[in-house]
Amino acid sequence: MLLKDIIIYFEFATVLVALLTYKTHNQLYFKYFVGYVVVLLGFEYLIANFFEKDNQSIYNIYTFFEFNLVSIIYYNLNKEKLSRVVIRYLIGLFNCVYFLSFYLLFLQNYTVTIGALMVSIFMILYLKELLNSDKIIEYKREVSFWITVGMLFYYLCTIPFLTLVYFIGLKGVFLFKIINIITIITHLCFIFGLLWSRKTEN
Secondary structure, three states: OOHHHHHHHHHHHHHHHHHHOHHHEOOHHHHHHHHHHHHHHHHHHHHHHOOOOOOHHHHHHHHHHHHHHHHHHHHHHOOOHHHHHHHHHHHHHHHHHHHHOOOOHHHHHOHHHHHHHHHHHHHHHHHHHHHOOHHHHHHHHOHHHHHHHHHHHHHHHHHHHHHHHHHHOOOOHHHHHHHHHHHHHHHHHHHHHHHHOOOEOO
8 A cells, every 4th residue: 555545544534533522622713623624635535536647626626725724723723913914914815826826827836835835824823822822831732732733844844845846846756755754744743632632612
């Protein structure tokens, strides 16, 4: 079994654990996180079973849902007014670039990298806010912390590889193996955080 085939099992495990702990984390951002992992699993299943050879258009559609769902997660997690303003403007900018890419096709090579950079900023803003709050005392029991660790690890680690793929056109089996390993570690962070974190309320 190939490494890329194993990933779907980790994604399924994340969705399963997220659904099982849904009532434990009764906050709006968590509902969007569940939506994010369900959408991720759904698109991966479609690509693996129906669009394996011609998947570029499917990935392009997934990009829209991926980055908008992650953006909404961090819009709800960030409470500072300035952070929310920054997030709103960057969401607008990303969506402008995304929809424009259907007319200026060369932009499709940049949307994933731009999105990854933007959501990484959102996560850093959240970690800064967490650092300055009372929650920092028990941050390791916050599910939002582990979600952020997983996502930030994924996006910051894959940006260099995405740059090589989309900007330079470099493609290779070793490159995608590294991305697959990064993806598995990300889902392990999600699963650990979902199981380890304490109950949260609105």
